[in-house]
Amino acid sequence: MSVFKIRGGRKLKGEIIPQGAKNEALQILSAVLLTEEPVTIHNVPNIVDVNKLIDLIRDLGCKVEKLGEESYRFTAANINTLFLETDDYRRKAAALRGSVMLLGPILARYGKASIPKPGGDKIGRRRLDTHFLGFQKLGAKFNFDSSEHLFHIDASELKGCYMLLDEASVTGTANIIMAAVLAKGKTTIYNAACEPYLQQLCLMLNRMGAKISGVGSNLIYIEGVEKLDGTEHTLLPDMIEIGSFIGLAAMTQSEITIKNCRIDMLGIIPEIFRRLGIKMEFRGDDIHIPSQEKYEIETFIDGSILTIADAPWPGFTPDLLSIVLVVATQAKGTVLIHQKMFESRLFFVDKLIDMGAQIILCDPHRATVIGLDRKNSLRGIKMSSPDIRAGVALLIAALSANGTSEISNIDQIDRGYQNIDKRLKALGADIERVID
Numbered sequence: 001m002s003v004f005k006i007r008g009g010r011k012l013k014g015e016i017i018p019q020g021a022k023n024e025a026l027q028i029l030s031a032v033l034l035t036e037e038p039v040t041i042h043n044v045p046n047i048v049d050v051n052k053l054i055d056l057i058r059d060l061g062c063k064v065e066k067l068g069e070e071s072y073r074f075t076a077a078n079i080n081t082l083f084l085e086t087d088d089y090r091r092k093a094a095a096l097r098g099s100v101m102l103l104g105p106i107l108a109r110y111g112k113a114s115i116p117k118p119g120g121d122k123i124g125r126r127r128l129d130t131h132f133l134g135f136q137k138l139g140a141k142f143n144f145d146s147s148e149h150l151f152h153i154d155a156s157e158l159k160g161c162y163m164l165l166d167e168a169s170v171t172g173t174a175n176i177i178m179a180a181v182l183a184k185g186k187t188t189i190y191n192a193a194c195e196p197y198l199q200q201l202c203l204m205l206n207r208m209g210a211k212i213s214g215v216g217s218n219l220i221y222i223e224g225v226e227k228l229d230g231t232e233h234t235l236l237p238d239m240i241e242i243g244s245f246i247g248l249a250a251m252t253q254s255e256i257t258i259k260n261c262r263i264d265m266l267g268i269i270p271e272i273f274r275r276l277g278i279k280m281e282f283r284g285d286d287i288h289i290p291s292q293e294k295y296e297i298e299t300f301i302d303g304s305i306l307t308i309a310d311a312p313w314p315g316f317t318p319d320l321l322s323i324v325l326v327v328a329t330q331a332k333g334t335v336l337i338h339q340k341m342f343e344s345r346l347f348f349v350d351k352l353i354d355m356g357a358q359i360i361l362c363d364p365h366r367a368t369v370i371g372l373d374r375k376n377s378l379r380g381i382k383m384s385s386p387d388i389r390a391g392v393a394l395l396i397a398a399l400s401a402n403g404t405s406e407i408s409n410i411d412q413i414d415r416g417y418q419n420i421d422k423r424l425k426a427l428g429a430d431i432e433r434v435i436d
């Protein structure tokens with residue numbers, strides 16, 4: 001198990017380029033299985049979860065050609081659905097959350113698919129009901145084999161229909177869309193998730209010949225087509241990385257320019273960091289964060305304490321709440337962080353409290369942060385990364401802290417952040433990966 005050893009308290013400086021978006025990559029890679037023709041994808045991040053999904057796709061019989069550092073061509077002409085029956089498939093698919101999105105395309109093309117309980121962050125209950133309710137609406141039969149922990153779906157023919165999703169699930173919406181594009185007739189999905197990941201997926205599917213309208217809204221219309229063609233697609237920069245870097249700059253008083261951010265696709269993210277008092281300058285498509293000794297959290301208009309809560313897009317993504325929370329620990333003022341979606345994502349605040357932060361964990365969903373206004377620095381400690389985003393939040397805390405910190409379980413961070421230690425070193429961070 002590798003560990004990050006960090007000597008904190010240094011100001012960083014320089015430019016950083018965000019990687020391609022992890023959560024978009026997982027959708028787009030699944031979608032290559034919808035056609036027998038080549039699909040070329042650019043800006044693919046070299047991160048553990050994405051590489052695991054590419055491996056799975058290859059194991060399924062899809063031809064995978066690496067065209068460059070970040071470009072791949074996939075040709076899913078001959079898919080071996082028998083691989084779905086193997087232990088190898090079950091083991092590999094259970095290792096990441098994104099594997100669940102193989103279901104929609106395989107069901108659409110081959111009428112049958114199965115998946116073990118998928119992995120991903122342990123951040124509370126992560127139900128898959130929306131996925132299966134959606135497939136059932138399209139005419140599939142669903143069965144959960146509790147002895148083997150396997151979900152099976154079966155449909156000789158998928159038929160378009162109207163459906164109102166029970167919740168705007170990101171991967172659930174992607175799965176249903178990928179099944180519906182090849183279904184017979186018209187599908188309407190209401191209460192669809194509409195994160196940029198999904199907008200990108202729909203745009204790619206339309207380039208492949210799908211007929212999807214309502215892209216970017218929570219009301220999606222799909223007219224099923226017989227088959228899809230190949231295409232080319234470039235992933236957006238990872239908005240969660242961009243948010244993480246904004247937080248990193250503020251917390252460490254660093255002057256950082258984040259390059260090529262696709263600011264038009266960041267939604268409310270910059271505004272939320274602005275409410276924490278962080279100054280940002282948009283320079284073309286770059287975000288420049290000047291070195292800031294102080295930043296002050298806004299209050300609501302009536303003077304009451306600010307709440308920052310997650311919500312389905314265009315609300316604030318839950319994947320950045322841990323970062324916002326850590327940044328607030330050195331701000332002037334108080335904020336209530338309300339993690340509505342996941343019930344076990346705030347427990348990492350214990351470690352921040354050990355480091356000297358002033359936080360009250362009100363309940364599993366809410367934490368009040370009373371900013372230190374830089375009157376005291378956090379102090380370095382030994383800690384373990386509980387999940388991908390808490391891991392990066394702790395990394396940011398460690399980089400700002402006095403003394404040395406050690407973060408173990410950094411595989412969690414590697415799941416979603418490409419070469420993070422090397423890229424931070426290039427900005428001047430004192431971080432070392434110690435491999436046991």
Ligand SMILES: CC(=O)N[C@H]1[C@@H](OP(=O)(O)OP(=O)(O)OC[C@H]2O[C@@H](n3ccc(=O)[nH]c3=O)[C@H](O)[C@@H]2O)O[C@H](CO)[C@@H](O)[C@@H]1O
Pocket residue numbers: 023026097098125126127167168169170171172193312317318319340341342
């Ligand atoms: C691989 C991938 O893309 N993972 C992302 C995806 O996970 P994933 O698609 O698994 O998450 P879902 O969107 O299904 O749901 C996330 C959680 O929010 C709850 N929920 C969701 C919608 C809603 O309207 N109300 C509600 O309470 C769900 O019950 C669940 O606990 O979306 C999450 C929510 O943005 C992100 O944290 C994950 O990084």
Ligand SMILES: C=C(OP(=O)(O)O)C(=O)O
Pocket residue numbers: 022023049096097098119120121319388389416
């Ligand atoms: C929760 C996340 O990922 P996953 O859904 O893959 O666990 C995340 O990216 O923050």
